[in-house]
Amino acid sequence: MSESVYRQIGGKEAVKAVVDDFYERVLSDERLVGYFDGMDMQELRAHQVQFISSVAGGPVDYSADMYEAHAHLDITEADFDAVADHLERALRENGVGDDNVEAIMSEVAALKDPIVAD
Template sequence: MADTLYDRLGGEDAIGAVVDEFYDRVIADEQVAHYFEDVDMQRQRAHQAQFISSVAGGPVEYTGGEMESVHDGMGIDHDDFNAIATHLDDALAEFDVDDNNREAVLKAIDSYRNAIVVAAD
């Protein structure tokens, strides 16, 4: 019986597939694609898979930068954050992740919202 969200998501390979689908959706979205124009997407996909695995309780330690410093100066607002979260939710749904597990992933990601989103003036 799977006892972590990481296990319920299907582990490393399944999370990697979700991340690939997620970034395919993000890059196709004019609203948020510009954030990734000069980004090494292979590296970005690996970091995102590591991050999701880590927050889902997997046997992975996230080694990327601190959320606040990594996103500093990007100008991400709540609409952009929500658009990206929607793409993640849709990617998870594409791989038949059930509602409860999708909600758990999105809740974990949303816990970083304040570190990622620029505070309104």
């Protein structure tokens, strides 16, 4: 994915807006809110901005081990899908175009295996 996707969606400020919207949705979802108990939400938001910026081709290196970062959470496939749905809605409702949403969500989908508990 080229950096142009990052620029097309509005750069860092647009990504921050998407992340704020995303976490508002996730933390309002009773199926998901428990995953965030005791978490440093400011740190998680910063990681999410880096992650989305990276998968959108922005000027960010994001190299977290997704399995290691999520293994202790026992995330189900249904919950992964719910989080992905919230992200897709946040992208769309913050003006990200269809092609760019699809490009970002395909990167997210590729992470399902290392994130979902076996």
